[in-house]
Amino acid sequence: MLVVMQAQATEEQVRAVCQKIEALGYRAHSIPGAQRTAIGITGNQGEVDAGTLEEMPGVQEVIRVSKPYKLVSRDTKPDNTVIKFPNSPATIGGPHLAIIAGPCGVESREQAFTIAERVARAGAQFFRGGAYKSRTSPYSFQGLGEEGLKIMAEVRDRFGLLIVTEAVDYESLDLVDQYADVIQIGARNMQNFSLLKHAGRLRKPVLLKRGLSATLDEFLMAAEYIMSEGNYEVILCERGVRTFTDHTRNTLDLSIVPAVQRLSHLPILVDPSHGTGKRDSVLPMARAAVAAGADGVLVEVHHQPDKALSDGPQSIYPDQFVHLMDEIEQIAPVIGRSLHRGIHIETAAD
Ligand code: PEP
Numbered sequence: 500m501l502v503v504m505q506a507q508a509t510e511e512q513v514r515a516v517c518q519k520i521e522a523l524g525y526r527a528h529s530i531p532g533a534q535r536t537a538i539g540i541t542g543n544q545g546e547v548d549a550g551t552l553e554e555m556p557g558v559q560e561v562i563r564v565s566k567p568y569k570l571v572s573r574d575t576k577p578d579n580t581v582i583k584f585p586n587s588p589a590t591i592g593g594p595h596l597a598i599i600a601g602p603c604g605v606e607s608r609e610q611a612f613t614i615a616e617r618v619a620r621a622g623a624q625f626f627r628g629g630a631y632k633s634r635t636s637p638y639s640f641q642g643l644g645e646e647g648l649k650i651m652a653e654v655r656d657r658f659g660l661l662i663v664t665e666a667v668d669y670e671s672l673d674l675v676d677q678y679a680d681v682i683q684i685g686a687r688n689m690q691n692f693s694l695l696k697h698a699g700r701l702r703k704p705v706l707l708k709r710g711l712s713a714t715l716d717e718f719l720m721a722a723e724y725i726m727s728e729g730n731y732e733v734i735l736c737e738r739g740v741r742t743f744t745d746h747t748r749n750t751l752d753l754s755i756v757p758a759v760q761r762l763s764h765l766p767i768l769v770d771p772s773h774g775t776g777k778r779d780s781v782l783p784m785a786r787a788a789v790a791a792g793a794d795g796v797l798v799e800v801h802h803q804p805d806k807a808l809s810d811g812p813q814s815i816y817p818d819q820f821v822h823l824m825d826e827i828e829q830i831a832p833v834i835g836r837s838l839h840r841g842i843h844i845e846t847a848a849d
């Protein structure tokens with residue numbers, strides 16, 4: 500159920516409706532919009548008796564949300580969610596494309612700094628790199644753990660980049676929350692519901708990757724898990740799904756971009772690195788993602804991909820990343836978007 504408040508409803512009236520919903524034993528989610536505030540109701544098994552709420556001052560109407568996802572839905576919030584960051588002009592979901600770049604894993608301070616400097620110079624505003632890696636094999640590189648998070652925090656201080664890094668379980672979630680600007684939840688954890696709920700109790704944006712075989716509904720329901728706990732800053736990320744195709748690591752499903760945008764107000768990014776698994780395919784698919792209307796891209800970049808401890812074959816060289824930025828900068832205006840590349844990097848000569 501959704502309580503739609505009148506455009507001129509006061510904050511007090513919104514608060515009173517929320518209190519009433521909670522008093523009835525449900526959870527109220529106040530969602531301010533450009534025109535009016537909507538209040539989502541969750542925690543109800545069946546239909547909520549609309550009568551009592553409809554009578555309250557400031558309420559325009561009480562409507563049933565027929566979709567299984569409620570807080571994620573555009574019915575609840577017609578205008579796009581734009582994620583903002585304290586102390587940074589970067590946004591995710593607004594007119595400016597969000598570009599997240601960096602290695603698959605943080606391997607050393609030197610590796611992270613070398614790549615961060617290159618991607619910052621090229622104009623990325625977000626630096627990615629896993630300190631905890633969920634690998635298919637237990638014998639593969641598992642990440643540097645907290646040491647890796649500390650390196651990421653140093654990268655933020657040095658280059659002014661916002662940090663995106665993955666949490667794989669409760670322990671890492673708490674640590675990642677302390678160090679990161681965006682918490683990534685990986686494809687293999689997209690239906691780890693207890694992890695999603697924990698992330699929902701934090702107050703930090705969550706980048707949720709699509710599961711390897713997740714349908715659109717399953718993807719949106721995973722986001723709903725996070726939002727139902729009160730964290731409304733969810734960023735979706737298409738990263739390819741398993742198909743019979745074997746010329747790429749996964750099949751990048753770009754058609755999910757308009758499908759998500761029709762149903763949901765949440766931002767959707769595209770990851771052509773995991774989506775293709777092939778260095779040469781990353782640039783063309785990044786161009787296509789932007790052309791399809793994605794809110795940005797997430798790409799793996801490594802200065803020595805042949806020595807990378809994970810995902811070397813799909814990591815592009817820093818020069819290729821510059822090229823990628825140049826090209827999407829030209830595509831962006833065609834679809835009413837733009838790329839901000841304004842970060843100033845101090846060098847030893849400065
Ligand atoms: C990653 O971003 O490095 C990663 C492991 O991604 P995914 O969860 O999409 O496989």
Ligand code: MN
Nearest residue numbers: 603799809810
């Ligand atoms: Mn990777």
